[in-house]
Amino acid sequence: MLYAPSIDLRPFHVSDTAFFARLASDERVTRFIGNGQPWEQQTIQDRVTAALRQDPLDMVGASRWYLVTEANEPVGIVVSSLKDEGVEIGYWVSPDHWGRGIAGAMVDGALATISEVYGTRQLVARVDPANAASAKVLTRRGFQLRSSHDELDLYTLA
Numbered sequence: 001m002l003y004a005p006s007i008d009l010r011p012f013h014v015s016d017t018a019f020f021a022r023l024a025s026d027e028r029v030t031r032f033i034g035n036g037q038p039w040e041q042q043t044i045q046d047r048v049t050a051a052l053r054q055d056p057l058d059m060v061g062a063s064r065w066y067l068v069t070e071a072n073e074p075v076g077i078v079v080s081s082l083k084d085e086g087v088e089i090g091y092w093v094s095p096d097h098w099g100r101g102i103a104g105a106m107v108d109g110a111l112a113t114i115s116e117v118y119g120t121r122q123l124v125a126r127v128d129p130a131n132a133a134s135a136k137v138l139t140r141r142g143f144q145l146r147s148s149h150d151e152l153d154l155y156t157l158a
């Protein structure tokens with residue numbers, strides 16, 4: 001990537017729900033997420049509600065989401081959630097912007113923020129082994145493949 005895209009990251013607001021719903025309803029985006037199918041409206045609403053609930057950060061399941069913008073337009077979402085293994089991150093880029101280094105830039109921007117918010121550097125990600133672009137985003141940033149469960153590879157930040 002010659003130039004990293006210039007992006008901004010801010011906490012997800014309820015008004016960002018339509019953008020998230022667009023991603024979650026797009027089969028290109030959900031191909032490697034969950035059962036691979038676009039999400040139902042109810043699932044979208046439930047996940048947004050949980051993300052906005054601001055559960056205490058030491059509670060397993062506590063989520064914090066971030067909207068990523070480029071020139072004030074939303075281009076992606078970074079999600080984080082406390083799990084037993086550490087803080088699990090996920091990242092979704094709008095398909096119009098794939099292949100431009102947005103995922104790399106937004107994970108770069110999110111790692112420090114998420115570590116600081118949860119007070120831990122123990123970050124993990126679960127990736128479908130066929131999702132080569134996602135695995136590359138992680139390994140480029142020092143994540144290492146630790147194990148595989150339920151057909152997903154578990155990466156941890158070394």
Ligand SMILES: CC(C)(COP(=O)(O)OP(=O)(O)OC[C@H]1O[C@@H](n2cnc3c(N)ncnc32)[C@H](O)[C@@H]1OP(=O)(O)O)[C@@H](O)C(=O)NCCC(=O)NCCS
Pocket residue numbers: 001028029030032033090091092093094097098099100101102103104105125126127128131132133134136137140
């Ligand atoms: C996976 C995803 C986040 C990648 O976003 P992106 O902005 O296109 O990624 P980038 O442009 O930053 O590319 C990341 C790396 O993957 C590489 N890459 C891109 N597409 C690739 C492909 N099909 N196969 C292999 N590598 C690929 C890029 O060259 C880049 O490598 P580099 O660091 O050596 O330049 C995006 O496709 C997406 O949102 N997918 C749907 C949601 C998803 O699967 N999220 C991950 C779940 S854990």
